[in-house]
Every structure is written in structure tokens, then in C-alpha cells.
Amino acid sequence: MENIIQDLTQKQKDFLQNLQENYGTLALPSFEQIKNDLNFKSKNSVKQYMEVLKDKKLILSFNNNLYINKDIFGAKLVASYVKAGFAAVMEDKIEKRISMDEILEINSPSTFVFKVSGDSMTDAGILDGDYVVIKKTPEARINDIVLAVIDNEFTLKTYKKDSKGYYLKPENKAYPILRPKFSLSIFGVAIGITRRI
Amino acid sequence: MENIIQDLTQKQKDFLQNLQENYGTLALPSFEQIKNDLNFKSKNSVKQYMEVLKDKKLILSFNNNLYINKDIFGAKLVASYVKAGFAAVMEDKIEKRISMDEILEINSPSTFVFKVSGDSMTDAGILDGDYVVIKKTPEARINDIVLAVIDNEFTLKTYKKDSKGYYLKPENKAYPILRPKFSLSIFGVAIGITRRI
DNA sequence: ACAATTTATGTACAAACGTACATAATATAA
DNA sequence: TTATATTATGTACGTTTGTACATAAATTGT
Numbered sequence: 001m002e003n004i005i006q007d008l009t010q011k012q013k014d015f016l017q018n019l020q021e022n023y024g025t026l027a028l029p030s031f032e033q034i035k036n037d038l039n040f041k042s043k044n045s046v047k048q049y050m051e052v053l054k055d056k057k058l059i060l061s062f063n064n065n066l067y068i069n070k071d072i073f074g075a076k077l078v079a080s081y082v083k084a085g086f087a088a089v090m091e092d093k094i095e096k097r098i099s100m101d102e103i104l105e106i107n108s109p110s111t112f113v114f115k116v117s118g119d120s121m122t123d124a125g126i127l128d129g130d131y132v133v134i135k136k137t138p139e140a141r142i143n144d145i146v147l148a149v150i151d152n153e154f155t156l157k158t159y160k161k162d163s164k165g166y167y168l169k170p171e172n173k174a175y176p177i178l179r180p181k182f183s184l185s186i187f188g189v190a191i192g193i194t195r196r197i
Numbered sequence: 198m199e200n201i202i203q204d205l206t207q208k209q210k211d212f213l214q215n216l217q218e219n220y221g222t223l224a225l226p227s228f229e230q231i232k233n234d235l236n237f238k239s240k241n242s243v244k245q246y247m248e249v250l251k252d253k254k255l256i257l258s259f260n261n262n263l264y265i266n267k268d269i270f271g272a273k274l275v276a277s278y279v280k281a282g283f284a285a286v287m288e289d290k291i292e293k294r295i296s297m298d299e300i301l302e303i304n305s306p307s308t309f310v311f312k313v314s315g316d317s318m319t320d321a322g323i324l325d326g327d328y329v330v331i332k333k334t335p336e337a338r339i340n341d342i343v344l345a346v347i348d349n350e351f352t353l354k355t356y357k358k359d360s361k362g363y364y365l366k367p368e369n370k371a372y373p374i375l376r377p378k379f380s381l382s383i384f385g386v387a388i389g390i391t392r393r394i
Numbered sequence: 395a396c397a398a399t400t401t402a403t404g405t406a407c408a409a410a411c412g413t414a415c416a417t418a419a420t421a422t423a424a
Numbered sequence: 425t426t427a428t429a430t431t432a433t434g435t436a437c438g439t440t441t442g443t444a445c446a447t448a449a450a451t452t453g454t
Binding site for chain 4: 396401421424
């Protein structure tokens with residue numbers, strides 16, 4: 001993807017960048033409007049650029065609307081094996097663009113997010129203030145991290161079972177395990193976390 | 198937002214849901230195409246629904262393209278104080294829809310992501326396999342978690358300084374601190390992490 | 395059962411759309 | 425300098441667009 005952009009002419013690069021700055025990930029407006037926004041005097045100028053960019057798959061069409069190929073956007077996933085090398089080399093090792101919203105299935109109707117308070121899960125790498133992504137489901141497997149309702153109280157813990165039955169385990173030695181007095185149900189299962197530092 | 202949807206008629210709700218399922222967050226196609234996709238026989242049916250939904254701000258217009266109001270999409274941030282309550286109550290406590298890509302500034306050109314390997318940062322809640330979001334900048338403050346190049350080798354550590362100079366500190370007691378033999382530079386600063394469980 | 399409202403269909407039209415074609419201006423290469 | 429390719433502008437046209445208006449069918453409330 002990066003290299004496809006390389007062999008554009010400078011004017012084509014500028015054009016593409018202007019599209020990005022003006023319209024981002026939204027659908028592109030009419031050629032007439034692009035003409036005005038990018039200060040051309042004929043919408044055919046726009047058309048000619050579009051032809052090139054469509055050929056190179058930098059502009060894609062959905063539902064008769066044109067979009068900038070979103071692979072151009074987004075954070076660049078650098079190869080995980082980058083443990084040695086030079087900073088200059090790094091940009092060559094870009095694997096692909098990624099979206100955290102996709103990884104965490106944020107746009108699924110069954111996905112809920114809540115903010116963690118407390119340090120009962122720090123040993124699982126879940127800290128106070130983290131966003132926890134929960135997939136709503138009444139079923140969980142043993143050892144899943146779940147958002148559970150235990151005795152009418154919500155809590156995020158690891159789902160466990162022993163001879164005495166199901167219980168919830170904090171991932172922090174300072175906290176005791178929780179056994180339900182009268183009820184334990186699963187709101188959903190943790191499928192990911194996000195932390196803003 | 199939720200309540201606005203409540204006082205739609207059932208047919209209007211169905212219509213909106215069909216739009217979501219067919220077009221997601223993309224720009225809506227022409228009324229003619231929607232007519233076909235949703236099996237109407239006149240595009241005026243589509244127009245009449247659109248009028249209502251635009252009035253209620255459930256459909257928005259950008260660049261002469263129509264979009265479903267994205268607040269309808271996305272994960273629902275549940276109030277962080279949800280520590281006690283009933284599952285039924287939970288859906289009422291939805292604060293807003295959020296995007297992890299926005300929180301982590303994924304679409305900024307200076308944002309890089311890489312996958313963590315190793316357990317040298319577990320005490321900071323950064324585990325093997327996590328995605329670390331790095332904002333590329335040559336400057337960092339003491340105690341920032343940084344992606345640094347130390348003696349030509351990339352590593353993710355906490356940026357520290359003492360009387361002997363700058364050094365890198367793993368957040369895991371099992372690892373020793375790293376002092377540069379001949380060079381230490383900052384590739385960028387960690388601004389967030391994402392973990393897929 | 396009837397009235398009122400909502401939902402659905404049909405037709406007609408001006409404005410906006412993308413495209414084709416012709417041509418001029420500019421930049422690049424030999 | 426001259427030839428070639430790229431970039432820019434202009435015009436003309438058939439198609440598609442959203443909208444207005446009229447009307448029919450279905451649903452809802454009383």
C-alpha cells in the first residue's frame with residue numbers, strides 16, 4: 001500500500017492528501033464540489049485524478065459512493081519482531097493499518113464498555129481507569145474474565161468453579177474470592193481492554 | 198439518543214434498522230437504491246422516512262451525503278460508578294457511545310501501533326501480545342513509557358533519569374534497568390494500549 | 395364501524411450528476 | 425529545442441438525483 005502511493009506523481013499525491021484533509025473517511029462529495037474545494041476550474045480535472053486513483057485502488061466505491069481506501073488511514077502496525085534495528089528502518093516494517101474498534105468489535109450491538117474502578121484485577125493487567133470491553137452474553141467459560149452480577153452487585157472478576165460451586169476470583173492477592181450468597185449471573189464476558197495513558 | 202428512538206413508530210424503527218444492517222456507517226446510497234434494497238416500490242416511501250429521521254437527527258448530512266447518526270453505533274459506555282444495581286438498570290445508565298480509535302488517536306499520522314512481546318512491562322499492566330499505541334515524538338518526559346532506541350535496539354520501557362544520566366526501567370522486578378552504552382533516543386511515547394482477550 | 399392518521403405508490407420535472415470528447419497549457423525527457 | 429507525457433480547462437449530453445404533488449392502501453384510535 002505504501003509503495004503504491006510512492007509511484008504516484010507529486011500532483012496526484014497532493015490531490016489524494018487534499019481529499020484526506022477535506023473529507024477524511026467520509027464518502028467523497030460530487031466532482032463538482034471537490035472541484036470547488038480543491039480549487040479546480042473544471043470538474044474534469046477531478047475526474048481524471050479519480051480515474052487514476054480508482055485504478056490504483058486508492059479510491060474505492062461502495063453503494064455508488066467513493067471513499068478513500070481506509071488502509072491509508074489508521075495506525076500503522078509495526079512488526080512485532082521489531083526488537084533490533086534503526087529508527088529509519090522502522091517505517092519499512094509496517095505490516096498493515098489497523099483499527100482498535102475492529103479488533104474490539106466495538107460496533108457490535110452486543111458490545112458494552114465500562115470503566116474500571118479499583119485495583120482488584122491488576123494482576124490480570126487491568127488497571128483502575130481502564131476501559132473494559134464486554135460482550136454481553138449470559139454464558140461464560142471457567143477462567144473467563146466476566147462482568148458478573150453477584151448478589152445484585154456488578155463486578156469484574158475471573159469466573160471460577162470448584163467443589164462448592166461457581167465463584168468469582170479477583171486477580172489481586174490482596175482481595176478475597178467472592179462466593180454468591182444467593183445469586184450469581186453473568187452479564188457478559190470481557191473480550192478486551194483499552195487504556196489511555 | 199436512546200429515547201428519541203423510542204418514540205419512533207415500529208415501521209420507522211424497522212426502516213432505520215434496515216439502513217444500519219445494509220449500509221452501516223457508510224454514506225447512504227440514493228433513494229432509488231434504498232428503495233430496491235429495502236423492497237419498496239416507490240422511492241417516495243424512502244423519502245418520507247428520511248424526512249422523519251432527518252428531523253429527529255437520526256440521519257445526518259455531510260457533503261450532500263446522508264449518514265446514520267453514528268451515536269447510534271459504537272460501544273455503549275456504561276457509567277463507571279456501576280458497582281451496585283440490577284442488570285435491568287444497566288441499560289439506563291448508558292452515558293454515550295465511544296470509539297476506541299478516537300480515544301487512542303489512531304487516525305493521527307503520528308500514531309504507530311506495535312505488538313508487545315515479552316513480559317518486561319507487566320507491572321505497568323502491559324502484557325505480552327498487547328497492542329501499544331505510540332505517538333511518535335523525539336521528546337519524552339521522565340516517567341513516560343517510551344518506545345526507545347537504546348544502542349540501536351528498540352524497546353518499550355519507562356524513561357528515567359538519575360545522577361548518572363538517562364536510563365530505561367522495565368516494569369517487572371525480574372528485569373534490570375538499562376543504561377545506554379553509546380546511545381539512547383526516543384522513537385515515541387506510549388499513549389495507550391489495547392488488549393484483545 | 396367509522397374517522398383520522400400513517401404508510402405506500404405513482405407520475406412528472408428541474409437540477410445535479412458523471413462521462414465523453416476536444417483542446418489548451420504545462421511539465422518532463424531526449 | 426523538440427517531442428512526449430502529464431495536467432488543466434471547456435462544452436455538450438444522457439442519466440440519475442431529490443422533490444413536489446396527487447392518490448391509494450393500510451393501520452390505528454374511538
